[in-house]
Amino acid sequence: MRRRVIPYFLLGPGTAWLLIFFVVPLYYMGKLSLESGFVGSLEFNWHWDNYKEALSEYDTQFIRSFVYAGAATLLSLIIAYPLAYAIAFKAGRWRNLMLFAVVAPFFTTYLIRTIAWETILSDESPVTEFLHAIGLVPSGHILATSAAVIAGLTYNFLPFMILPIYASLERIDVRLIEASKDLYASAAQSFWRVTLPLSAPGVVAGTLLTFIPAAGDYVNAQFLGGAGNRMIGNVIQSLYLSQADYPSAAALSFVLMALIMIAVVVYIRFAGSEALMGEENAP
């Protein structure tokens, strides 16, 4: 009897907190998204038009968010994999120092990091001048372009890509790689056919952990982008906090959440679910 009650006692407070302050608010946001009128005179009347208007008015921002987040995720993957690989297999005594470098950005405030990129990418900075000189940035401006926002997103969410890939690479039994070499696989073959598939759970987890926050972000677009780079997060933020158009903002938030859920489900179907739920079902 006692043993049966213990888990519920342990789970109780946390579950209650998450139910009341995460699940119930989603219900309230759903209710708000179907109301019409303005602050003070909001009325619940199954006003589905909010969704129709939200989608038709802000479709560009939706598409832009997903394109930016997708590009940032892909870039992060390309940048993160070699580093994770080096930390796992080649770093030796440098390993802890390199892991420190990966998490170090988290120790400075997100906003200040992004503002530091504003400095780095500004027109007078050596970085911009260098890229201009070698012809990569013909206009001489990086700030207020899509490239700046994608660069910011890539930087800010990169550790979320590196850490899971590193964790899955580190767990690989090196004997498997050695075995493939004994069986006359070339270095490239043993990488593509042994190492990479074994690190797939890390890649799946990393892409999700990067894509989801990137798609909803509005800080990078705010500081590094211009008027033409607004993402859906910027729209939701300004509708909620400046224009007080709560029903439209709530509808947009719901659509964003639904689209991300769909993207995640499709992706997991395609890539396998062990990465996300794998160890949770351990005894």
Next chain:
Amino acid sequence: MSGDHGLSGAWRWLREHAVNIVAALVVFYLLLPIAVILLFSFNDPAGRYNYTWVGFTLEHWAHAFSRPELNEALVTSLKLAVLATVISTIVGTMMALALVRHQFLGRRAANFLIVIPMATPEVVMGAALLSFFLLLGTFSLGFETLLIAHVMFCISFVVVVVRSRLIGFDRSLEEAARDLGASSFDTFRLVTLPLIMPGIFGAAMLAFALSIDDFVISNFNSGTTVTFPLYIFGAAQRGIPVEVNVIAMILFSFTVAAMGFATWQQRRAEKMTSVRPEQEAGAGMPAGAAAAA
């Protein structure tokens, strides 16, 4: 001929070290903004905008806490982070214990409830909470609602970190304690808790870092209360004072120190569990130290 040799040698060296070279470049990329923040904390900007390098000064380090509004925001952030960390660590550790140690009805649902906030964009969480607070009307936006929000998004991360520590736990140590006559409470207090302490400490550090750094969810639910990131956001339009960079670097140093401490503590805990009779000789530990352990 020898030039050709040198070239192919250089090419081979490059091929062999390609991964390391890329890794070094990525590390540089990761640390670059931090270097910029540090550099600009010594800047002496001409106007209100601290974006271009003007000249070196120690002025802002000497008077790091000379801006009352900034200090107030920092104190609010620290208070909030401490409270959110304490609550989420206790509640999250309890959940992790239930999930790893017990079989019960609804475990999958509980797992799902923990994963889902981590898979939700912050802007949606912030917007949902604001909708809730607005329609309910019982909470006035401010410190209280910020605390509720911060605990909410920290819980999942605490559970994940503590759980990974619990999964790797050697339960024979607890069985040994029980065999030696310890009650289940004493076993928990004297064996389990000290061994999972590094995990709990790590989780607490993560919660603290998440809370003190949070901007998006706080942006939605702060009312007129100002935290450190919200202060920066507000100041961005009229020019961020250099003191912000100084304080950011001070926070950075403290976090690095705390992380060093956590690593040291974890190593110590690992040493504690690795002391087994059959391993003493192999580990080459002095007899006296082994006996004391």
